[in-house]
Amino acid sequence: MMAKHSKKSWNILADIGGTNARFAVQDCATGDFGLVASYSVDSFPEFDHALEHFLADVHDDGSWRPWPENACFAVACAIEGDTLSFTNSPWSVSRPRLSAALGHIDVALINDFVAVGQAIAGLGHSDYLTLGGGTADHDKPIAVLGPGTGLGVCSVVNAGGHTKVIEGEGGHVDFAPVTDLEIQILQQLLPHFGHVSVERLLSGGGILNIYQALAAINKTEAVCGSPEDVTSSALLGADPLASQALQVFCEILGSVAGNLALTLGAKGGVYIAGGIAPRIIDFIVQSDIRRRFEAKGRFASYLAKIPLMVVRKPELGLQGAARYLEAGLR
Template identity: 50%
Template sequence: MAKSWHLLADIGGTNARFALGDVSTGQISDLLTVSVADHPTFSSALQLYLSKIESSGDWDQRPIDGCLAVACPTDRDVVTFTNSDWVIDRKDLAFSLDIPNLQVINDFEAIGYAAARFSEDDWEQLGGGQSRPDKVIGVLGPGTGLGVCGVLPKKSQVIVMPGEGGHVDFAPVGDEEIEIIRLLLTRYRRVSAERVLSGAGLQNIYWALSQMHGAEQRHATPADISAAALAADDPVAVEALEVFCRVLGSVAGNLALTYGALGGVYIAGGIVPRILDFVRQSDFRERFLAKGRFRDYLNDIPTRVVTRENPGLFGALQSLQSRH
């Protein structure tokens, strides 16, 4: 007999991940990851996934509901992505899928729902003490962009406070970062945190440092810069990743202060888990704490790197389950 299922999606600027949640067991399965660049529209990627599920013969033809976690603001009926050309018309989509209950939430809102339900197997702690139950959790994640949200976990429900905190102003610390922002202002009218704390942000840091040192830019992509830094075969790449980690610490500390995140700060996204050893040995935690008179306030707040596979899909399922 075909089984009932929830449609789940986690859609970033680079990749879109689809999966289903088994209504009876709560398990996530049938994952499909597609490149956004390979599909001109969201609908074509979705139809590919629906055809895959239908052909399996294991599941009902249509899901009972769905949650799409998307890397852009979701306050309008027509959702336009920040870092791709995809567009989602939620009303048309709900009608075409025959799913009256179709949620479209920010991708970091989904991470927020996930963070409230994480176990100790889902993260690795980089400093601090124990999280405080029922206190606000801060979440940020550098990837294609920079996602930010706050979470207030309660026993009966989870309140997620999504926002666009990745687009706050970048606040440089020290002469090197001041020179970096000065150079970036020759390329951009305004330098946000995302301009330095994302994949493109790592490229921006590497470019600026190359200008400062009069060095050749030997690497073109964020992955190549990170690989060169981890292999220690390009001093400018190493320095760029060190700056990236310091800025990550500063922004995470700012987030902790803004939300009063005594429940901890979780770092998700596609970049940091891949460079975890580098982050651990960097000045990340010191910069998290370097807030003057509020160092002691931050000292016990744990900073945790999310290591769970596909936390956005897990969070999308938690969002659906929290509203039933």
């Protein structure tokens, strides 16, 4: 057995979304990730149980000291108070319970898209694919949106040489249809949701919402029963309705990204992150996303100069949580 004095100091990082909970051990000496684990939210009735499972794995590994030095948890909800409830899962997180479970250390709780924004600031050119536009102005704001279980949104600015991430809840703004078909989709969704936010379309569940709305509009059977079914059928070309749903998804994504660029003056570029985009990147490339991004009437030429990027780098949330700790932003 490894001697106690040889065990390594570590930080604990987490990226907790509505579908998956990702944890990592970060070596304090090197900054590298040691253990990395991803758990399905559905596998644990409470967040605390998933954390206990990871801590048991860390203990069993035998390489690390009993308690972490620092902790940063990126969570998919608004950061208000010490007890947080997730938007798209039944879990909640309590800062006092977290601290007690980790040896009574201070715990940084940040919005998951604050972490993504931190990670965006550290990307290399190979970490994303650019879909048109000119050269990014690095002195201007960057906009980030990420369809996944929900729709995360943030902006990133250069504040005196330091990265400042401004969190928001832009996924819950009103869906603004542009085409006759999108108006019909909105009419299908209104009775179900009352308020139809862009997240109701730009998320995993949103892909299924679009598909089911199209089935109703076309008076045809909805064969696919899950977002994964719709996506895989579209990518395989197995279901024309699924292919249309994914095309509509990409068009709305382009429209919302363009709106965000105008709202924020995001001449630093617009990044599409989240769990969905990397899995359908080839489909996105051949879609109408760039045309819809620029289709803003008198401001089309303004948007034509702004680069639109799809992020390919995995584990952005964990990378961003690490950057948050390293920058001493708590």
